[in-house]
Amino acid sequence: MAGPLGVSLAPYIRSSPTLSKLFTPVAKWYAGGSLYRQYGLLYDDLLIEERPEVQKALSRLTPRQAYDRQFRIKRASQADVLHAPLPRDQWTTPEQDVRYLLPHVQAVESELQEKAKWDNLDVKRK
Structure with missing residues (x-):
C-alpha cells in the first residue's frame, strides 16, 4: 500500500540495515499504540471497504476468512x-x-x- 503520494518507502527502509534498525521499534510502538489489536482486529480489517479494489478483494476471500473477518469486526464493535x-x-x-x-488487493x-x-x-x- 502506498502513502498519500502513491510512493512507499517501506522497501527502501527494509533494504537498509541502519534504517530498519531505526524504524522497527517506532513501527512496533505505533502498531501497539493504535489499539486495534486490543479489540481483536487485524490490520487488514481496517482497510476502507468502500474502495472498489477492496470490495473485489473481499469477494476473493475463502468462506472461512470472510467469516473470521466478520466475527472480528462484530466482536470489536x-x-x-x-x-x-x-x-x-x-x-x-x-x-x-x-x-x-493485502495480496488480494x-x-x-x-x-x-x-x-x-x-x-x-x-x-x-500500417
Whole structure:
C-alpha cells in the first residue's frame, strides 16, 4: 500500500540495515499504540471497504476468512459500544497480525492497471 503520494518507502527502509534498525521499534510502538489489536482486529480489517479494489478483494476471500473477518469486526464493535477493550488473552498478537487481504488487493490493483492499459491501447494501421 502506498502513502498519500502513491510512493512507499517501506522497501527502501527494509533494504537498509541502519534504517530498519531505526524504524522497527517506532513501527512496533505505533502498531501497539493504535489499539486495534486490543479489540481483536487485524490490520487488514481496517482497510476502507468502500474502495472498489477492496470490495473485489473481499469477494476473493475463502468462506472461512470472510467469516473470521466478520466475527472480528462484530466482536470489536460490541467491545467499542461497551467502551471496554477485550480481555488481554483475546488481543491480537503481532505474530497473528498477518496481512491476509493485502495480496488480494494488490492482485486486483494490478489487474485494473493491466485492464486500463488494454482499454487505452492505441492501434495503428500500417
